Amino acid sequence: MGLGALPLAVARINYRLLRIPLHLLDDPGLRMLCGTGLRPLYTQLLIECDRTAAHLLADDTLRHRTAAARLTLARRRRRQKDEAIAYMRHRARFTPHRRRHHPHRPNPA
Structure with missing residues (x-):
């Protein structure tokens, strides 16, 4: 082990300790945020930090x-x-059919 290896080993340990609360937040905390679109952003942030x-x-x-x-x-x-x-293709296939058979109904958004 050289002189430069010890500071890197200490820094690795510190980073792993820093990640513990982030992992704890990732498991239960972000399950509540799944529908908001924040989980992919949080995951991407953690990946970039790592x-x-x-x-x-x-x-x-x-x-x-x-x-x-x-x-x-x-x-x-x-x-x-x-x-x-796939959804957009399915919708595009049936939208003209809907317009032909229900001309007075507004187009669904």
């Missing part, structure tokens, strides 16, 4: 965990985008 810490602290374990979390978030976003596209 990514920066992994780079600054040269922590390979944190770097791998961050990469896995980013991949999971990207897959979730892709699935949501695919679902939105």
Whole structure:
């Protein structure tokens, strides 16, 4: 262990201790916020903090965990985008039909 390794080890421990309350908030606290759209922002913030810490602290374990979390978030976003596209295609297919059969009804928003 060189002279530079000790400060990095202490900094890694301090960062892990800092993350404990953030993880506690992530579990029960943000379940209430799921419908508000804040959870993805909070998750992205934590991922970016971990990514920066992994780079600054040269922590390979944190770097791998961050990469896995980013991949999971990207897959979730892709699935949501695919679902939105499928919904819009479905809606576009049936909107002309609705207008033909119900000309006096307003178009649903």
